[in-house]
Amino acid sequence: MTVLKALKKMFGKAEGQSNSPASQPAQSVAPQTEEKSQRSTFDSSSAAANAPAPVAQAKTAARKDAAKSAKPRRQRAPKPVDNWKLEDFVVEPAEGKTRFHDFKLAPELMHAIHDLGFPYCTPIQAEVLGFTLNGQDAIGRAQTGTGKTAAFLISIITQLLQTPPPKDRYMGEPRALIIAPTRELVVQIAKDAADLTKYANLNVMSFVGGMDFDKQLKLLESRFCDILVATPGRLLDFNQRGEVHLDMVEVMVLDEADRMLDMGFIPQVRQIIRQTPMKSERQTLLFSATFTDDVMNLAKQWTTNPAIVEIEPENVASDTVEQHVYAVAGSDKYKLLYNLIAQNDWIRVMVFANRKDEVRRIEERLTRDGISAAQMSGDVPQHKRIKVLEGFREGRIRVLVATDVAGRGIHVDAISHVINFTLPEDPDDYVHRIGRTGRAGTNGTSISFAGEDDAYALPPIEELLGRKIACEMPPEELLKPVPRKH
Known part of the structure; x- marks a missing residue:
């Protein structure tokens, strides 16, 4: 009993049971291991150099064993539903503009969009959502301030609301992963995600370097993580310690890929991507302010038949x-x-x-x-x-x-x-x-x-x-x- 308590305290990962029936068979550890072995040829680096250390593998296995033996954690209580109806969000059709009503978005997501005061899509939102809501990978080129963050968040939230979570799920297994190069950008994306999931039963977490690791770990152990926004370095810290497992990632977003290249983060991003499902079994969205040869080569490696969306700003610099x-x-x-x-x-x-x-x-x-x-x-x-x-x-x-x-x-x-x-x-x-x-x-x-x-x-x-x-x-x-x- 003392050993069990120690394991619970050490690992703190409990297996949760979903209230909704899963639309797909629950993923097991063995198939994921097989997928990862197939994925090892995906990167140009040698498999031996990138294989996880035996200690890390043992730690991960022990953590999941401990999670299975621990008492299941209680599911989150559904968020209260108010009297808001889609009819309260009236937006008249306008020539040359796309409404959020023109897509099949969940009422709880539309409620949040209504609260934020967004009646019409920006050009990149209109184009990207036309592809990503159908499950297609996408590569987007757009400058800051064009609304690209909301574009990929709306796509992620729609996917997570439409697909029930697997029955066998651990606290540190996010279903959507967003990687951004800077701490400030991670904080901003997480804030936008929190605003858009206000009425949805989804949890958003952000991991960045420079913040207290233990506090972030306690948050991770307190509830399921649906959407994880992180910088590459801090995410690798959690992953290599066995606190975060990326084998259930359904949607992955790489934001400001050109900036990640400039900052030298691509080797870390490669390590992270190797922990996720194969590119044919996840949706991948990549955004960049520029489409250099290096960015397009990365996109070719990490996406499957992506739609390419390029939005030229009306003016490079705002007239204001x-x-x-x-x-x-x-x-x-x-x-x-x-x-x-x-x-x-x-x-x-x-x-x-x-x-x-x-x-x-x-x-x-x-x-x-x-x-x-x-x-x-x-x-x-x-x-x-x-x-x-x-x-x-x-x-x-x-x-x-x-x-x-x-x-x-x-x-x-x-x-x-x-x-x-x-x-x-x-x-x-x-x-x-x-x-x-x-x-x-x-x-x-x-x-x-x-x-x-x-x-x-x-x-x-x-x-x-x-x-x-x-x-x-x-x-x-x-x-x-x-x-x-x-």
């Missing part, structure tokens, strides 16, 4: 963003930044720099000079990032200084100005940066500092935009010395 470039010496950039913010009394500004050390120095100088600022880079722990974003949203922090990687997944309303302290080397990053302002129909302003070290980056940006940006000399009052604080 007014763009300026100041020609300024590198030694005067900080004075210009300080005076712009202080003299205009701006209260919600994002400043971008190319390197983490630049971000740190800018934040330290602004704070020293009396302007509330915080930094957002790979060096900032996740728990602090969340507090920083809350402070920025609430106006307690006036200036958020970020790198491109850290700022990619930040969606904060009412950012009045974006300042490029250094111009990005990749023109696409410029579009992503200025897209932090002028959102949801509001107007915003982008100001870029072009110095002797980064002015070369301006012509490629103008080529991407398809137009010239007038280069101005800053007024003398914006180059005044920064007053010293005593």
Whole structure:
């Protein structure tokens, strides 16, 4: 009895019984093992190099044995149903627009879409859902802010609601997996997923590095995981410890595949994908801002006869963003930044720099000079990032200084100005940066500092935009010395 208790405490995985009859036979461990052996040739890496260690295999087997002997966990209580009816969500047909009513979506999903105020699909949602709701794999090219997150979430939720969960199920076996490159993007996707599953009996979990591992583990052990959103590194941590098993993944999404390539995450993603069912037995959706040869090669490996959806933005940069470039010496950039913010009394500004050390120095100088600022880079722990974003949203922090990687997944309303302290080397990053302002129909302003070290980056940006940006000399009052604080 003492040994059993210890095993329960150690593993904490209980086998759950679904209230709904499964539409498919329950998956057993043996077929999955066979599938994984077949999948070993899927990757170009050698099978020997990628085979799981005997210790990990033993740990996984012991964990599942312990789960079978443990007392089944109680199923979640169904979420209360209110008096909402689909008739309450009236959207008139409009020429050239696709309504969510035009797809066969579950009432609980439509209720959540109604609450979010989305009457019509964005172009990528309309095209992607036309394929994915029929079970087809898809590759989508779209920029941030086009609605691609909702597109793949609606597809996932529909699949999970239509297909009852298997009878033999463990707490750490997600049915849908979303992999994203940055912590901020994972948090944002998980928030959107929670909003869309508000009336559905589905649990959303997010795993990111920099957060307390034990807290995330306790959450995993407390209830079934239906939709898991994770960064590659933290997901591998859970998987290699035997806490998360990916053999029941029905839908897998790879978001911002081009960014994952740039950040060197593809080897980790390969390891993760080898733990999922074969590509013919799962639905795979891949999204990228660009379709490079590398991205398309990955898509060919990981998808089966995918639909290819490309959405060209009406404008590369939003018309709601007014763009300026100041020609300024590198030694005067900080004075210009300080005076712009202080003299205009701006209260919600994002400043971008190319390197983490630049971000740190800018934040330290602004704070020293009396302007509330915080930094957002790979060096900032996740728990602090969340507090920083809350402070920025609430106006307690006036200036958020970020790198491109850290700022990619930040969606904060009412950012009045974006300042490029250094111009990005990749023109696409410029579009992503200025897209932090002028959102949801509001107007915003982008100001870029072009110095002797980064002015070369301006012509490629103008080529991407398809137009010239007038280069101005800053007024003398914006180059005044920064007053010293005593």
